[in-house]
Amino acid sequence: MAQGFLRLDAIVPEELNAEAIEVLTTGVPPVPYGTPLAEAFLPGTFARRLVDLPLIAGALESLVGPAPTVDHHAVHVREPQGGTAQPLHGDAIIDTRADAFDVQLMYYPHEVTEQMGGTLLVPGSHLRRTNESDTGRYQNLLGQVRLTCPAGTVLLLHHGIWHGGRRNDSDRRRYMFKIRFNPTVPQVRLWDTADLVDPAVAAELAVQHPWYEHATGRLEIYNRVALWRALTDDDGFDIDYWATRVTNRPRRTA
Ligand SMILES: O=C(O)CCC(=O)C(=O)O
Numbered sequence: 001m002a003q004g005f006l007r008l009d010a011i012v013p014e015e016l017n018a019e020a021i022e023v024l025t026t027g028v029p030p031v032p033y034g035t036p037l038a039e040a041f042l043p044g045t046f047a048r049r050l051v052d053l054p055l056i057a058g059a060l061e062s063l064v065g066p067a068p069t070v071d072h073h074a075v076h077v078r079e080p081q082g083g084t085a086q087p088l089h090g091d092a093i094i095d096t097r098a099d100a101f102d103v104q105l106m107y108y109p110h111e112v113t114e115q116m117g118g119t120l121l122v123p124g125s126h127l128r129r130t131n132e133s134d135t136g137r138y139q140n141l142l143g144q145v146r147l148t149c150p151a152g153t154v155l156l157l158h159h160g161i162w163h164g165g166r167r168n169d170s171d172r173r174r175y176m177f178k179i180r181f182n183p184t185v186p187q188v189r190l191w192d193t194a195d196l197v198d199p200a201v202a203a204e205l206a207v208q209h210p211w212y213e214h215a216t217g218r219l220e221i222y223n224r225v226a227l228w229r230a231l232t233d234d235d236g237f238d239i240d241y242w243a244t245r246v247t248n249r250p251r252r253t254a
Pocket of ligand 1: 076077078086091118119120163164165166176178
């Protein structure tokens, strides 16, 4: 919630990683926007075996629920000695939903070294609600993550996260397969909520990232509270009164 992404290192088995390079080079057949997952990737296909891996399937179900639709998918290739980096961006237009989110899966079938650039991610940027490459002028932000990872790593990201493919200065093509999932059920308590009242949860929701600067980061705490209220169906949840204050609609007349 506070980071905007979940990193699962080396969770895809080596056989699938080895197969991936050929599959991604050939291309994964496109699907119409909003195709149910079960129809988008037929049993036995590479993409289906990927999303059916228990850790991935479980994490997806916790985030978007059962039977999501595939918004779209794409193979992203950064060519060797590619020469340029992508500007920092969010993947779509400004998205004002405070009670729902899409999940983007990014899968790296081979090791990504520093020389290969990696994907730049800005932790805690997902709820700032910018429009596509509005953030393109930012070159480096405090606390940014430049993803280097072992083969078979998967990221699951909130759709709003600011990211960009860094320049590939190596002699190897860098592959990444991205799938965007839309939920089809309310995203309320879809995960194991046994520790919901643990103080560590509220502490995590109050985390400040270095690029916020302390005072402006309050907006992100508020944004998280708003989403957390929706995800837990608890309109009373708050941190430091931020949401209570701005949702107050006084009615007392005497
Ligand atoms: O190539 C990358 O590392 C990221 C590319 C990407 O996510 C995009 O083009 O939106």
